[in-house]
Amino acid sequence: HYSAKGYSSDRIFAPYSVYKGKAAFQLTPCLPTFTKLDSGALVVDRRGSIMMSFVPAVGERKYDWEKRQIFALSATEVGSLIAIGPQDSCEFFHDPSMKSSNAGQVRKSLSIKPHSSGYFVSLTVVNSVLNTKDNFSVPVTTAEFSVMKTACSFALPHIMGWDRLTNQKSSETVSFQPNR
Amino acid sequence: HYSAKGYSSDRIFAPYSVYKGKAAFQLTPCLPTFTKLDSGALVVDRRGSIMMSFVPAVGERKYDWEKRQIFALSATEVGSLIAIGPQDSCEFFHDPSMKSSNAGQVRKSLSIKPHSSGYFVSLTVVNSVLNTKDNFSVPVTTAEFSVMKTACSFALPHIMGWDRLTNQKSSETVSFQPNR
Amino acid sequence: HYSAKGYSSDRIFAPYSVYKGKAAFQLTPCLPTFTKLDSGALVVDRRGSIMMSFVPAVGERKYDWEKRQIFALSATEVGSLIAIGPQDSCEFFHDPSMKSSNAGQVRKSLSIKPHSSGYFVSLTVVNSVLNTKDNFSVPVTTAEFSVMKTACSFALPHIMGWDRLTNQKSSETVSFQPNR
Amino acid sequence: HYSAKGYSSDRIFAPYSVYKGKAAFQLTPCLPTFTKLDSGALVVDRRGSIMMSFVPAVGERKYDWEKRQIFALSATEVGSLIAIGPQDSCEFFHDPSMKSSNAGQVRKSLSIKPHSSGYFVSLTVVNSVLNTKDNFSVPVTTAEFSVMKTACSFALPHIMGWDRLTNQKSSETVSFQPNR
Numbered sequence: 001h002y003s004a005k006g007y008s009s010d011r012i013f014a015p016y017s018v019y020k021g022k023a024a025f026q027l028t029p030c031l032p033t034f035t036k037l038d039s040g041a042l043v044v045d046r047r048g049s050i051m052m053s054f055v056p057a058v059g060e061r062k063y064d065w066e067k068r069q070i071f072a073l074s075a076t077e078v079g080s081l082i083a084i085g086p087q088d089s090c091e092f093f094h095d096p097s098m099k100s101s102n103a104g105q106v107r108k109s110l111s112i113k114p115h116s117s118g119y120f121v122s123l124t125v126v127n128s129v130l131n132t133k134d135n136f137s138v139p140v141t142t143a144e145f146s147v148m149k150t151a152c153s154f155a156l157p158h159i160m161g162w163d164r165l166t167n168q169k170s171s172e173t174v175s176f177q178p179n180r
Numbered sequence: 181h182y183s184a185k186g187y188s189s190d191r192i193f194a195p196y197s198v199y200k201g202k203a204a205f206q207l208t209p210c211l212p213t214f215t216k217l218d219s220g221a222l223v224v225d226r227r228g229s230i231m232m233s234f235v236p237a238v239g240e241r242k243y244d245w246e247k248r249q250i251f252a253l254s255a256t257e258v259g260s261l262i263a264i265g266p267q268d269s270c271e272f273f274h275d276p277s278m279k280s281s282n283a284g285q286v287r288k289s290l291s292i293k294p295h296s297s298g299y300f301v302s303l304t305v306v307n308s309v310l311n312t313k314d315n316f317s318v319p320v321t322t323a324e325f326s327v328m329k330t331a332c333s334f335a336l337p338h339i340m341g342w343d344r345l346t347n348q349k350s351s352e353t354v355s356f357q358p359n360r
Numbered sequence: 361h362y363s364a365k366g367y368s369s370d371r372i373f374a375p376y377s378v379y380k381g382k383a384a385f386q387l388t389p390c391l392p393t394f395t396k397l398d399s400g401a402l403v404v405d406r407r408g409s410i411m412m413s414f415v416p417a418v419g420e421r422k423y424d425w426e427k428r429q430i431f432a433l434s435a436t437e438v439g440s441l442i443a444i445g446p447q448d449s450c451e452f453f454h455d456p457s458m459k460s461s462n463a464g465q466v467r468k469s470l471s472i473k474p475h476s477s478g479y480f481v482s483l484t485v486v487n488s489v490l491n492t493k494d495n496f497s498v499p500v501t502t503a504e505f506s507v508m509k510t511a512c513s514f515a516l517p518h519i520m521g522w523d524r525l526t527n528q529k530s531s532e533t534v535s536f537q538p539n540r
Numbered sequence: 541h542y543s544a545k546g547y548s549s550d551r552i553f554a555p556y557s558v559y560k561g562k563a564a565f566q567l568t569p570c571l572p573t574f575t576k577l578d579s580g581a582l583v584v585d586r587r588g589s590i591m592m593s594f595v596p597a598v599g600e601r602k603y604d605w606e607k608r609q610i611f612a613l614s615a616t617e618v619g620s621l622i623a624i625g626p627q628d629s630c631e632f633f634h635d636p637s638m639k640s641s642n643a644g645q646v647r648k649s650l651s652i653k654p655h656s657s658g659y660f661v662s663l664t665v666v667n668s669v670l671n672t673k674d675n676f677s678v679p680v681t682t683a684e685f686s687v688m689k690t691a692c693s694f695a696l697p698h699i700m701g702w703d704r705l706t707n708q709k710s711s712e713t714v715s716f717q718p719n720r
Binding site: 321325330334 | 401438
Binding site for chain 3: 572574580581582583584615616617618619620622623630693696697700701702704705706
């Protein structure tokens with residue numbers, strides 16, 4: 001059921017979308033991939049994440065998906081989002097080329113900042129080679145942020161691979177039978 | 181196992197019911213439907229919801245199911261219900277004919293308002309064609325509202341379709357074997 | 361796989377037990393039973409519960425299981441337990457013969473009351489026919505009560521039957537293919 | 541699918557790791573094992589736990605896995621970790637040889653103590669036979685601790701075996717058909 005490139009051929013699309021006047025974003029969980037060792041054991045290969053995709057508005061309820069920018073929240077960044085209080089803010093920095101020779105060329109930062117009744121969720125992408133700067137800011141209501149927290153709390157053990165740990169049938173031994 | 185109309189033939193009925201003196205309501209989750217694309221991918225077709233059904237009392241522990249009125253809570257409205265604090269209130273407005281020529285004929289509003297030890301959950305349905313106004317108000321205890329919050333938090337990822345995303349087996353690659 | 365009496369033949373025993381000096385109790389979830397209608401639909405027949413079993417101590421780490429008394433928490437009573445705050449208390453009353461001619465002969469009450477670092481969980485069973493009164497009181501630490509809250513929150517959708525609603529595959533329609 | 545020794549042959553490795561300057565730790569859930577009785581019923585044999593493994597740093601991002609020390613959190617200790625407030629601390633004591641003739645030779649203590657923006661998670665292992673004392677202290681951010689709380693809350697019903705109770709199909713009776 002899986003293609004050679006390591007992606008499931010029967011993928012499912014069910015993002016949580018927040019569409020606002022100047023921009024929109026979508027959240028979707030990405031599961032980890034596993035590698036099978038000679039022993040038969042599975043170890044996490046690529047870590048899971050919550051993928052955020054931002055698009056700018058180009059008219060009423062129209063968004064330009066060609067200008068999409070993405071930001072993959074790690075498990076710990078999801079932990080930060082879940083734990084955020086009503087007056088708290090947080091900011092994450094990613095470099096898509098970290099530890100390569102292109103490090104520092106593209107810098108992404110995602111911030112979550114409180115407003116009177118919810119949060120501003122904003123992504124900035126600075127590309128020093130193309131000399132571009134993309135900025136997306138989406139006001140999120142308390143109700144929308146509650147969906148994000150609940151859905152991300154649900155997804156967190158899955159992107160960590162802990163659902164796999166707990167779904168496996170535990171071993172059964174027949175050694176101990178007190179009623180015999 | 182599914183009929184031509186797109187409903188499961190083996191449906192399950194397990195609503196959470198709150199029966200009170202003047203009216204009652206039931207909550208039940210409705211899953212999203214998916215469409216299969218040529219690529220084999222599944223995309224959400226009709227969004228899921230938490231369906232609320234209100235009925236008036238017509239005697240002691242008797243309710244008139246012919247006069248039932250429904251209100252389907254969206255994911256974001258469920259997020260609002262889950263996040264509500266002890267002294268908070270919220271209100272949602274639906275028009276079953278929104279964006280059609282009949283828009284505005286029927287207006288529904290659901291409100292959740294605090295009282296001394298719980299909430300009033302009320303539905304008003306105004307039909308300007310039939311010139312009718314139905315009103316249901318059900319006092320909900322703190323314990324009953326705790327069930328609603330916990331059950332709706334459980335159901336939320338399912339009505340969003342995220343349980344499908346996380347139940348799919350993630351792809352396994354056999355490329356990385358550090359112990360070889 | 362099911363016996364004629366409607367119980368699963370391969371039952372699983374995994375209670376959460378709190379053993380203290382004068383008494384102990386165990387918590388275990390009981391799933392609802394369903395009835396299949398002619399239409400093929402399943403409706404809840406007997407509601408699920410969280411079963412609490414109390415036993416008195418008869419020596420050091422010895423308990424008299426012959427003197428066991430049970431109390432089945434309904435979904436709403438579980439909601440009350442989950443929502444209880446650090447200084448709150450709650451009490452539930454059951455009559456095992458309610459609405460029968462033996463109503464009032466046996467009265468059970470379960471109370472949860474705060475102490476300095478946790479709660480007292482107590483069961484009183486008064487039998488006016490046998491003229492007996494059994495009383496069990498178990499001090500529960502904050503850590504043990506946290507397990508009870510988390511485990512009962514997990515079990516609640518299951519005893520309501522909502523896990524069945526959400527595990528069913530939702531129907532798939534192939535009517536909408538925007539990319540064709 | 542299970543080996544003779546009672547371990548699953550297709551084990552899965554997906555620990556949650558916190559790597560810091562002087563030490564690191566990993567968290568991974570261990571499921572309970574069950575014993576099948578003559579009746580066909582399954583009872584918990586060995587209880588589940590959340591296994592914590594600590595290792596000392598021996599260079600930049602290098603850890604000495606030969607010097608690993610473990611601490612298995614019981615369900616109630618997990619309850620304590622989940623319930624901990626921002627200014628709270630807790631400490632657990634284990635003796636791996638408890639109730640044997642070697643009791644008291646090795647003493648382990650795990651502590652969780654608040655600092656300005658998170659917690660110190662520390663393990664001390666004192667071996668009075670070898671006359672050694674190992675000490676590991678790992679500063680954990682609020683975001684990392686949020687992951688630990690969410691993942692442990694998810695895992696708790698599984699290490700208790702309650703997922704097994706709720707995944708079993710409940711019995712269905714066909715005795716009650718009101719529409720016939």
